[in-house]
Amino acid sequence: MGYIEMGKQYVMNTYNRYPITLVKGKGALVYDEQGNEYLDFVAGIAVNNLGHCHPSVVAAIKKQAEDMIHCSNLYWNMPQVELARLLVENSFGDKVFFCNSGAEANEAAIKLARKYSKKKYGEHKYGIITMQQSFHGRTLGSLTATGQTKYQAGFEPLIEGFKYVPFNDYEALKDAIDENTCAVMLEPIQGEGGIYEADPDYLQKVRRLCDEKGLLLIFDEVQCGMGRTGKLFAYQHYGVQPDIMTLAKAIAGGLPLGAMVATDEVASGFKPGDHASTFGGNPVSCAAGVAVMKELLGGVIDNAREVGEHLKSRLLQLRESHPVIVDVRGKGLMLGIQMAMPDVTAIINGAMEKGLLVLSAGHSVVRMVPPLVITKDDANKAVDILEQVLTEMGV
Numbered sequence: 001m002g003y004i005e006m007g008k009q010y011v012m013n014t015y016n017r018y019p020i021t022l023v024k025g026k027g028a029l030v031y032d033e034q035g036n037e038y039l040d041f042v043a044g045i046a047v048n049n050l051g052h053c054h055p056s057v058v059a060a061i062k063k064q065a066e067d068m069i070h071c072s073n074l075y076w077n078m079p080q081v082e083l084a085r086l087l088v089e090n091s092f093g094d095k096v097f098f099c100n101s102g103a104e105a106n107e108a109a110i111k112l113a114r115k116y117s118k119k120k121y122g123e124h125k126y127g128i129i130t131m132q133q134s135f136h137g138r139t140l141g142s143l144t145a146t147g148q149t150k151y152q153a154g155f156e157p158l159i160e161g162f163k164y165v166p167f168n169d170y171e172a173l174k175d176a177i178d179e180n181t182c183a184v185m186l187e188p189i190q191g192e193g194g195i196y197e198a199d200p201d202y203l204q205k206v207r208r209l210c211d212e213k214g215l216l217l218i219f220d221e222v223q224c225g226m227g228r229t230g231k232l233f234a235y236q237h238y239g240v241q242p243d244i245m246t247l248a249k250a251i252a253g254g255l256p257l258g259a260m261v262a263t264d265e266v267a268s269g270f271k272p273g274d275h276a277s278t279f280g281g282n283p284v285s286c287a288a289g290v291a292v293m294k295e296l297l298g299g300v301i302d303n304a305r306e307v308g309e310h311l312k313s314r315l316l317q318l319r320e321s322h323p324v325i326v327d328v329r330g331k332g333l334m335l336g337i338q339m340a341m342p343d344v345t346a347i348i349n350g351a352m353e354k355g356l357l358v359l360s361a362g363h364s365v366v367r368m369v370p371p372l373v374i375t376k377d378d379a380n381k382a383v384d385i386l387e388q389v390l391t392e393m394g395v
């Protein structure tokens, strides 16, 4: 039996998988079992920001694995402290809580927002407003925060105290606030929902509104953080700072790690025992995270900005000969190509056959989230393949 048949027999059926088994990666390239090469513009869904098997990440993992793999948060470990320091020194934040995934980072943010607000204002302060088309994860709390019924269906009852408003609609947000509201949570650039950017003016007004009403502002930068948009964190494009920010995906170069960053004031809402994670801040993941931060700040973010602008302008040019392309959205190397078709699966399959991996965001958007280390040549190659696919489809 091949691995795909075995997978169908033994692995629970929760993913729609493409029929290839990937065995090796190097930089922006991955290889399947048959030795076919693909240019990887999925990057593990915005995870492998330094590309596959980046030498500094590999070296950091090897070294830490030989020194210590796990020790529990009953004790301090050096990579965890070092990564927290790097995150704090390069963001609005003062304190970091580590966990293992984006969903868990958002659970932590929901819990901290409630704990802090109840302590400060009373038991009635627990409501959280999130955005329609948002994505915050699959655990019950983060799933409730996710403003898409398609992910929630069948799992009710959900968590109490959540409301959803249209993204970039200031009046709708203002109207949704009531005496229970304690926080507003949003992705500065929505990822899974279709690559929608927050308007700068909207985000600035939301910040002012939160200050006036005593609400916490939570930014989910699980996908748009870690250099993805051409700045270390997406909020840095906007001149607006959150009170809490969540990170995961790319933070540890492909190892599981999540983080919640908060100001000292808000972080004071948690005292020892209020929240915890057995593996959170694991030494190997954090050692990889330290290597990632050093590479990102050492020039990779600048490359993401430059190559991202080039890729976006080439995609916009492509629109002239292929009117099926309605719009190209996003910043840096977090780009969404809005297509005038209900489903982009045929485009994704066509690109895969020609050696380019891309994915969807929503149903009608082709998403490109390549490693941040790609060259302009890589970007050109991807655009050329996409062009061939659209031409062959006659769209």
Ligand SMILES: *Cc1c(COP(=O)(O)O)cnc(C)c1O
Binding pocket: 100, 101, 102, 103, 104, 106, 135, 136, 137, 138, 187, 191, 192, 220, 221, 222, 223, 224, 248, 249
């Ligand atoms: C992927 C994602 C999550 C969930 O992360 P997991 O690690 O899969 O739990 C949360 N928020 C955003 C914005 C994401 O893109």
